[in-house]
Amino acid sequence: MAHVTVLLFASYADAFGTRTLEVPVRAPCTVAEVVDAMRSLPGGDRLPSEPLVAVNHVWSAPETLVQSTDEVAVIPPVAGG
Amino acid sequence: MAHVTVLLFASYADAFGTRTLEVPVRAPCTVAEVVDAMRSLPGGDRLPSEPLVAVNHVWSAPETLVQSTDEVAVIPPVAGG
C-alpha cells in the first residue's frame, strides 16, 4: 500500500504512539493531503486544524508538494527557549 | 575672602588646572551664581552655557541653593559605559 512516512515528536509522538508514522496517502501529494490522511488514524483527533509541517527541514505550507523521498515532519507547537 | 569650593573632573580639571577650585562667591547662593563666578577664572571660558552641577551627589538645577557646607561638583558631559 502506498504511504508517506511522517516524523512525529513530543505530544504528537505521544498521541500517535510512534515517532515514525506511515500515513496511507500516495506521493506526490500535498502537505494538506498528508495531514488529512493522518486524521483518520488513531490519535489523529489530537491534531489541530492546521498543524505545522516541515518538508526536508523547511517550514512548508499546506499546498506544498510532497515527494516519496522527502523527509516530512508534522510538528507540535514549538516551545523552545 | 568668601568662597565656595568646587570639585572638578576630567576635562574641567584640565581646563582649570585643578581638581578643587575656590570660587569667589559667598554662600548661601545659587548654583547659577557659582557657575557665573567660575567664568571669570582662568579656564572659565571652557565651560558650556549651562554645565552639569551636583550638590551633595545629587544632580541640581541652576536655582538650587548652595550652603557653605555642601559638596559642589561642576561636571563635564558624562561619558561612562
Add this chain to the structure above:
Amino acid sequence: MADAAFTDVTHAPLDLGALIARVAGPDAGAIASFVGTVRNVHEGRAVTGIDYEAYEPMASLELARVANEAVARWPGVRVAISHRVGTLVVGDASVAIAVASARRAPALDAVRFVIETLKVRVPIWKREHYVDGTRAWVDPTASAHESAGA
C-alpha cells in the same frame, strides 16, 4: 574572532562565557547576551525540571537560519547561540545567546530578535515535570501564560 554566526544544539551544559568569547573582538564595543533558565513555577504549579526534545537536524538548521537573519538585519554583528536538549533541572540554562557589535543598539536589538524568533521557529519542545510527579508537554498556543522556560 569567529564567523559571524555560530549555533549549536547540544546535550551538554551551556557556557555563556564561551559564547561571548566567540563573538568578542577588538572591533566590538558591546556584547549583549541572554540566558534562559528553567524556573521553579509555571502557572502556579511547582516545576522540578523540564525535558527538552528537539527535531535535531531541523532545529540546528533553523537556529543557524535565525542567527544568519540577525547578521543580515544588523550588519557587522556576530551572533552565537546554543540550545540545550535533554533533561534539565531548575536553574539549568536551556538557551544562551551572545551578540557582539561595534555599538550597543544592534547588539541589544539582535539578542531580542534571536530569542523571540527562535521561540516560534525552532522545532524544540519541553515537557515539564511537576512536583506531584506528573509531566506535561508545554503548548504555548493553548496557554494564556508562558511556560517555566524563559
Add this chain to the structure above:
Amino acid sequence: MADAAFTDVTHAPLDLGALIARVAGPDAGAIASFVGTVRNVHEGRAVTGIDYEAYEPMASLELARVANEAVARWPGVRVAISHRVGTLVVGDASVAIAVASARRAPALDAVRFVIETLKVRVPIWKREHYVDGTRAWVDPTASAHESAGA
C-alpha cells in the same frame, strides 16, 4: 540570591559571571546581560586604550539609583551593575550589567534601560588614547558619533 540591586564602581577587572550569579535564582527564567568593552576605533581614529575617571562617591550613588529605578519600574527583576574605572586597553570590559526576571521581556527591557540611563546620568568620563600617542576626553554632547566605548 542577593538583594534586588547590586552596584559597584571598581578598579578591578569585571566578571560578568559573578554578576549573573548574583541575580540568578530558581524563580528566574531569564537573565539578560550587557558588557561594554573598549573598542579599537573611534570616528576613524585608532584607539589603544581609555582612561575611565569617576566622581566616585556620586558615581556609586547614581549607579545604585539607576538600578533601583529599574527594580521599581520592572518589579521582581534583580539587577547587578559594575562599572570599572582606571586605564583599560582594547577588549577590556568597562561596564557589565546583569538582570534576572521570571520572564524575558522585563530582563531585556531593564538591561537596555540601565545602559542607556547610566550613560547620561552616572558621572564617569573617558579619555581615549590614540595610536599616535595623543589623548582626548570624550564629549558625547560635542560629537555626532559615539565613542569607542559601548
